[in-house]
Amino acid sequence: MSESLPSPPEQPPRAMEPEEPSSTSPTASTSASVSIVAAEATTPAAVVALPPTAPGAPPPSPSTGAVPLMPVGIDNDISLMNVITAITTATSPPHLSQYLKNFAPKEVREVVLASMLPEGQDPLAILDIQANTLGILYILSARLHVPSAPRPPLNYIEDFCSNFVAEQARFAPDRVTLLAAGIVQAAEQEGNLRAAILPMQALLLRYSPSPSHLTTIHPIFARICVSSRAFTVALPILAHPITTIDLAISDLTYNDNLVYHYAGGMIYAALRRWAEAEEYFEICACSPGAVPAAIQLEALKKLVLVQLIREGKTSPLPKYTHPNLSRLFKNTPYSAFVNAYPHHRSQLRTIVEAEGPLFSAEKTLGLINEALERAPRWSIRKLTATYLTLHLSDIGRAVGIENESHVRTLIFDMIQSSEICARLSADGTVSFSDPPFQFGKADVDKVLGSAQEQCTLLARLEREMARSKEYLAKAVKGKDDNVSWPGAPTAPMEEDISVDRVGSNFSWAEDVGFV
């Protein structure tokens, strides 16, 4: 079973050019990541094949006349000086990006970009962060990845991250990814991962066009927040749910999405914000796919545990979850744990004892213990539905705690955290009462407002979808099969489209939620 899954990416595979020093751990370069890299490597094979020891060789001329603005003399001579000149004189960022991407064979190019000026002067000192963002981006990212190159100082990186011009940087999304990975790598080598957090946060905030865009920086950032246990730093970014994917500004892979949401779930879980953690794990576990990824199974395990902690029971997964995923889950000890929860506490303990090594190896022991600790609370919650008054000893018997004072503390705690509504009298009788409902007009208005917002958004999206080329192509194609006579009038066709749209494309809307 497991070999059909892409390996669990400890670190997200990047579309890095193969000859760069790999910043990813060895495990990451298995199956999925390798094939992605292979598939997405954009450099033509011929270029790679050129020997790196021929810096004087004429560069392959750009396929199109994309760099007409470059001074003629520079074109034939590859040196950092020329590159700097090109950067400073360029007027159009797309053309500059094109030039920087193609001015020399790849390995040569990276070495050149990472080198110093002839007098040992740092090229970064010449360039202005605001005006030459794109150029600096290339140089910085190369500098961070070419092994022998001098490391750019950390404060310069920080400076760049908080002042660069995002519009320019978006012409070279791959370099932004490289830069992000490079910053993390540099910080790791210095043994101070936390140092990477601030520049990364600045980079992320400046680079993404809106907080709801997913970029390649997101997963890297979330991951270092988890690794360095700087959970709260990530909160402002996690607070905006991702709803937009734009491949033009970020060269995303499916792993970016999975890793970001998985790490987000981890962050929220570590902060005991279970509701958000549940949502993030769910997004990861239920992301679309032809096969379930290993990280999705991990996310599902954590999702289920978080649900137990939060609700005392699991809720059904969305219908679009990959069917194999739940099947895989059923074969894990977590499934037995869920089934015994919360009433069979002795059984739960047996499971935890028996599977302890596995749980701690999978880093879920914390969640498991948390869930186990909360199990009596769910049992007590259930008692409130059955009884009005009950003696502490009766509660202890029903829940399986012998010590009456333990029960008392537990009840106190639950009352304080307003999990239950109850009064505890001196003789040990607990009287339960219904929790008061409290809704103000403002709450209702808020909910209504957001619902209306959603409506408008969905209506707009639907219209966009109905207009989109892919959709129309599909609708018309489907129609061709149905209509056999030529020259069918246009009006029925449009009718057909709308019917089709409601019927099939948007069937997801019926599938979900309204149950």
Added chain:
Amino acid sequence: MATMEVDEQQPSRRRPVFTIDDDHPFDLDAYIAPYTGRTVIDRLIAIIVHCPSIAPHALTLAFQHLHRLRDPSLVNTVIGAYENVLGTQEGKGLPPVADVVSVDVEWVEEVTKRNVAERTKLEVELKTYTNNMIKESIRMAHRDLGDFFRSTGEFGLALKHYTKSREFCSTSQHILDMCMSVLELAIEQRNYTHIPSYVYKAEGALESLTIGSAVASAVAPSSASTSQVPQGFTAAGASTTSGGGIGASSMAGSAGGLSQSSQSRKSTDRDHIQTKLEFVLALSHLGTGAYDKAATAFLKLGPPEQLGDWIGKLVAPSDIAIYGTLCALASLPRSSVKAQLVDNPIFATYIEQEPYVRELVQAYMASDFKTVLDILSRNSIRHNTDIHLSLHTPELTKLIRHVSLVLYFMPFETVRLERMAEALGWSVEEVEREVVGLIQGGRIIGRVDSRGKVLVAKKTDHRAELFARAMKMASEMEKTNRKLLLRMRLQQADLVVKDPKTTRREHDRGLEIALGDSMV
């Protein structure tokens, strides 16, 4: 087929034992009187096992009936059951077998000899017919052998021959006959899971038979000669069977004189079979523990006359009254009990046979649950010794107790458990235990004040509940929308998890796949 022999191990299992006293009276003679045939012995064996105090009497009765049957093995079965009881604690002090009855060895030998002779004769017949390949005769030979084995208590062989005869059936009537025989066998064997499939087969056969004969009768007057052949054939086959009535009537029909009486007779025959099928299906529901289905089916039964020869041979009308009523009280809501049971003139004819059932229903309708439970307990021996009901009596009693509690509490806002206990004749602890169980099962909407021993109905603020629900739905919907939107975007951008092996191939197809996936 192996399942047909389940009863083999039953005597070895420890069964609950009931004593007859003033609170639990039982009149064996009155009970056994309406039955005839093999079921008498089956029922008496059940009584011997369950009620050691009247076992000798039951044994005597069994021996009186044994001689009317032709299964000498029953002698040993009955004595075996009695001796088993003698060996138990409750059976101490009972007279030994020899003091109660004496085995008529001569009779046993004679019957055995006769049986062997008949068996040989029938088997030879079957062989001859098989050699001659006369389909109809082979069928009849199988059927006769089936009947023979059934009467001598070899049920496995009987079933084998009945089902074998299926291959040689040429008309719906034959299939129907076969099904009815198997069903009778299944009832005797208490093989409830076997029943439904044969009922459906029989219903199919009955349907095509009705349609077929209707068409034939319509054609008959105009072209009597053409319809003569198939109709005559049916008659020839059927007239020798137990359901000969239909054969005879179709003969009359094919003769061209399609009189009103023959048509009505045909429809009565049809009703008879239909009622029998309904009964056997109801019994199978009871046997498999589907009490609500069983209740509805029993209450829908036609009048007792339509069960024909099954009355006495397999079941008594009073049995049907008890089964139907208990199942209905246990599983149907009060309104259905009124509509289907109390206001049902046909079922009333069954209830007439068993006066206490009427009292039971009246007490239930009057919400006098103490009486209901008293009557149940008073007649527990009748219920616990019944061959079809005994296994389900505890469960049915439990359900009726639950229904009583739920119905009793329904009109109240608060009730002292003490008062409930009084009204139902239980202890307070018992009431509390049951009530808590029912609350947790969602049957009673209320909560128990365990200190003050009061049951309080839950007051729901519907307005607040509605608001809470709406708010929750709204936020859930919003979340779902958002997640779906992201999902859609991911698919549009083809950021879907791919099988590493097929990634390359799929990559080429790009967006097409992403769109295709979103449709699934």
